[in-house]
Amino acid sequence: MRKPVLTIFYQFNPWNTTIGGIQTLIKNFIKYAPSEFEVRLVGTASCFAPTGGDRYQLVGKWQEAELAGRAINFLPLFPLENDNIRHFVPTTLKYTAALLGRCFASDFMHFHRLEPTLAALKWRGEKTLFVHTDVQTILTKTQATDNKKVILWQSFPAAYFALEKLLVGQFNQILSCNINSSELYRQRYPNIAKRVADIKNSFDGEIFYPLNHKQREVSRCEVATSLGLNPDTRFILFAGRLHPHKDPILLVRAIAALNDPKVHLLIAGDGELAPEVRAEISQLELSDRITLLGAIPQEKLAQLHRICNAFVLSSVTEGLPLVALEALASGTPVVTTRCGETPKLLTSDSGVVCEERTPQCIANALRKVLLHPENYPTESCVRTAQPYAASTVVNEVYNQMWQRWEQRNHSAVV
Known part of the structure; x- marks a missing residue:
């Protein structure tokens, strides 16, 4: 046959x-x-x-x-x-x-x-x-x-x-x-x-997987040093197209509302809104708190998922974004606006859903995760993602x- x-x-x-x-x-x-x-x-x-x-x-x-x-x-x-x-x-x-x-x-x-x-x-x-x-x-x-x-x-x-x-x-x-x-x-x-x-x-479990706590901290410090940042820097990751439905401008404004010099946003992606995102970062004087990485290979994205303290989505509309599953599979909690299927799969110990699409609401959700990482353990994030392998x-x-x-x-x- x-x-x-x-x-x-x-x-x-x-x-x-x-x-x-x-x-x-x-x-x-x-x-x-x-x-x-x-x-x-x-x-x-x-x-x-x-x-x-x-x-x-x-x-x-x-x-x-x-x-x-x-x-x-x-x-x-x-x-x-x-x-x-x-x-x-x-x-x-x-x-x-x-x-x-x-x-x-x-x-x-x-x-x-x-x-x-x-x-x-x-x-x-x-x-x-x-x-x-x-x-x-x-x-x-x-x-x-x-x-x-x-x-x-x-x-x-x-x-x-x-x-x-x-x-x-x-x-x-x-x-x-x-x-x-x-x-x-x-x-x-x-x-x-x-x-x-x-x-x-x-998600591909051969590429997206967690590190133990010690490995995660060592890798996080290495990334911070490579970017010229304090080794104690905590990272938030966004990955996706810089398009209107992802609303990256809202995310930049949320980092301004968070107002924490020890927190750094990594934006992995490219798209038509890239010039506007750069302009907004400059206008809000956030160049020392946000790094635009551009489009990066999947393997490098997986490395970033494993060392970040939170992954964030500020989208207007979504299906079920694979990148959220990849973050959870890497042991990283997710902060998301209420759109698409992500809010339906997140558990109380694997992420936070923002009820309002405002900079302050997203900032508050990120602060909640950053201040209490023990409430969002690696095991809970991985368990939430597992059915989607x-x-x-x-x-x-x-x-x-x-x-x-x-x-x-x-x-x-x-």
Whole structure:
């Protein structure tokens, strides 16, 4: 029996330093793919090598590649300079246009954006749409920084839902990490309600794990020294895109409200709001309390998770951010605004949920964690994250896919 083929569609190059939970989830699905499956990825190429010369960069051509020790086939549709920053023409639109008129039909197809599936309407095979955020909220909320649009569709919500209505019927499965989105799809499309299911986002336990107390303190002091800070400095970490829906400006203002010279915020990420974040840091005279690290490799991010005293999210809207799971798996408590699924999974001894999206409320929550770390022990954080380990979650998805594959083959023989 030949191997079933899974093709994953998303607009990124997995060998670049890229920011986002979707990218991380896809890497987990590749890394933990059983050997019984052939895995393909349709992505993008690095802009500096659009026609070859660097590994896995031959635009428009399938090429054998390796990611996280797993052999895959990779096809970049077009060169993309930086997928961490939104462009004038949305990358999703360019990616969709590049798919039109082509056929990448396979036994299983995973999509992580709705728009590209316009090209797949006539493709044969099992199609799964992964939903990563609260669709209804992200199309209607506008209280992000300076009322900037989180996505272009916020200006045309009726058009988005019309497109959605056209496309959702093709999916054999809609898997959502956000309960609100799951309910939205069931209510709006009762004829496919049975195809909608919840899925846990997942972290890679081989990369994100805790240190013991002594190791943590030694590593924390080393990071402080490397940044020219007092060895007693306590760290808060933010990791993610500097985009309106993450509202990093609110976080900067929360550090100003915290007003603790012994606390330092590390911001790992990049995005369109980076200039505004720098300006806000300068205006509030916080350059000695906040360090912008830019986009960093996953392994370095994991090291920071292990030495920080708290991880913080100031988001307007979320699904279930993988970075929060990665923090908990590293033994670090989470402070979050009340959005997405993170508040639902946090326990009283693994984090704090802010009831108001204000600098003072976030500062108070951070202060609570920083002053009483004994109330948020490593063991509690790790225990909260454990059900979301990729080795369990991803394997369960593949097991279900394999069962359906065998059933289809059995039916064909009979």
